[in-house]
Ligand code: NDP
């Protein structure tokens with residue numbers, strides 16, 4: 001017997017950005033596990049090899065009921081976003097859920113020493129990319145009855161609620177995600193389109209390796225003496241939100257591991 005959540009997700013087409021690693025990868029797998037009979041998953045990122053591996057892993061785990069389409073997509077490129085929906089095979093074009101997860105942090109520099117390139121990459125990915133994907137997919141939602149239907153799930157961060165030293169640009173991008181998300185929910189009030197934000201605290205993924213430009217020792221030090229969340233912990237919240245009854249909007253969530261109460265209030269053993 002299928003769960004209520006499995007039935008609600010059955011037949012949906014879901015896009016996950018940044019699915020080559022971490023939270024995005026776990027989210028794609030969790031959708032597949034939760035509704036394994038009839039689902040279409042479009043997994044996107046810049047690393048196509050990793051997306052192809054993910055597609056294989058999903059197939060091995062749940063079988064043929066979930067169709068996975070890996071798509072190479074750099075969300076910081078407006079041109080690639082413009083071509084994204086028109087390039088999809090017809091059977092994948094009726095998107096129901098967009099998970100705007102692709103994002104990154106670069107460095108821990110403080111003003112005035114922040115590299116212009118890092119500022120550009122963080123804003124063009126975390127903010128422009130998320131807005132661009134939303135604008136690319138919303139017209140599909142808006143064609144549907146009742147003014148439109150579908151889900152946009154934006155991955156924000158505790159960093160967007162509580163900025164911290166050494167993270168000013170990243171925090172500003174996540175605050176922008178929060179503002180955009182909240183305005184969008186108000187703009188779409190007369191529709192069935194659900195605008196959902198999921199804000200994780202500390203999650204161990206490639207996030208810190210990217211922050212420290214590939215220095216794994218520095219990244220590991222971030223998580224030493226404490227137990228961070230896993231990407232699966234966040235994936236479960238994303239899928240739960242998408243799997244609610246249509247009239248239920250999990251508008252906003254903040255998820256911490258038990259040792260964390262803010263970006264800087266961390267208990268380390
Ligand atoms: P990872 O580094 O493990 O994953 C980031 C994903 O984003 C990768 O799949 C990467 O794929 C993708 N990505 C980065 N840049 C681009 C781009 N220009 N175009 C397309 N895809 C891109 O980190 P997380 O899983 O932790 O991060 C996922 C989201 O969660 C981010 O938005 C992050 O800000 C947020 N978050 C993370 C927290 C944490 O503590 N880890 C806490 C709060 C929020 P590829 O390199 O192949 O393009």
Ligand code: 8X3
Pocket residue numbers: 156157158159167170200201202263
């Ligand atoms: C990631 C959380 O606090 O490391 O978004 O910036 S934090």
